[in-house]
Amino acid sequence: MSDEERRDSLADQAAAWIPPWERPTPAKPEGTDEPPAAPEPSAEPEPPAAIPAGPEPVAGAEPEILDTYPRTETLQDPVGESATELAAEPEGEGGVGVPGKRGRRRPAPPPEPAPVLDDAELRGALEAILLVVDQPVSELTLAQVLEQSPERIGPMLDEIAAGYTAAGHGFELRRAAGGWRLYTRPEYATYVERFVLEGQSVRLTQAALETLAVIAYKQPVTRSRISAIRGVNCDGVIRTLVSRGLVEECGTEADSGAFLYRTTTMFLEKLGLNSVDDLPPLAPFLPDDVEELADATR
Incomplete structure (x- = not known):
């Protein structure tokens, strides 16, 4: 057989070949329970189906679902803010409509102004x-x-x-x-004095009143200076005035380091004065020979 005749014979066989899944099923002979005879194998082997290469599945693992949809960076909400931004916002009342999320905290309303009294x-x-x-x-x-x-x-x-x-x-x-x-x-x-003092004793003694007057007109003043003006020791009287809140310490003297004393706000309150400048002047109460008395004490 020549080469041309051989090629024609192979071409005729290829054209006459029918795949197994397209071949008709042979009819079962009547009155017999034998299965139909299997088709005779073809001389030509069937071409293998193409199987895509890929990793073998792991036993017991769920099948991987391939994401075939296009992805975007952020999901925009109706008002133009991304879902990522909404999730990062602090929780607060007054959400913006995202399920399971809370939006920005709304500012508190301004307080109502106080009514103006007539x-x-x-x-x-x-x-x-x-x-x-x-x-x-x-x-x-x-x-x-x-x-x-x-x-x-x-x-x-x-x-x-x-x-x-x-x-x-x-x-x-x-x-x-x-x-x-x-x-x-x-x-x-x-x-008023008759009503207040009736049946009561005067709270401050004469010595306390004199000491308080010296401090009021000479403040700030030291104990030694008060004692020199009054001519007696005033330590006990000063302690009494301090304990009653009429006199207080206000620093020390630069030269000697002695404590300085002055009157308090309670003193002004009890006398009904706004400041020590409202104290009455001493000139009308001084004797005419005050200069002679001052020279005699030196």
Whole structure:
């Protein structure tokens, strides 16, 4: 057989070849239980199916699902913020609609402004407070308690004080120790003194009053200077005045290192003074021969 005849024979066989899955199933002979005869194997071997190379599966492991969808960097929400940014935000009330997440904390609403009192109500409130205070109260404290502007408190207190004076009341409103307080008028001092001191002893002795007067007019002053002015030892009297809060230490003298003493705010409160500058002058109470007495003591 020539080469051309051989090639034609092979081509005819290839064209006449039918794959096994396309071949018809042979009919089962009637009256027999034998299975149909298997088709005769073809001379030509079947081509193997192409199997993609890949890693062998591990026994017991779940099959890997390949992600065939395109990925994006961040997931945008309807308002233009990414889900990553929303997740990083601190928790707080008022979320932005992301399930399981909380959005930004909304700012607290501003406090409501305090109501402005009219002059009549402000006047009555100030009078009520001044009747119960046990020490002078400053304008700033009154403004904070009433929640009003401090610029309104000072003029209103001046107006109240002028009204008491014009009406001739037995009490007056005046500044004392940096604040405001109600006091009895000086012209009624004898009646008040009679009421307060009736059946009671004077709290301060004559020596304590003299020592307190020296400190008030000479402050700051040392113990030795007080003793020299009074002519007696004043250590015990000074301790009494310090324990009652009328006198306090205020440093030391530069030359000798001795303690200096001065009057306190309680002293101004008890006397109804705003500062030591309001003390009465000493000239009317001094004797005519004060210079001779001073020379005699030297």
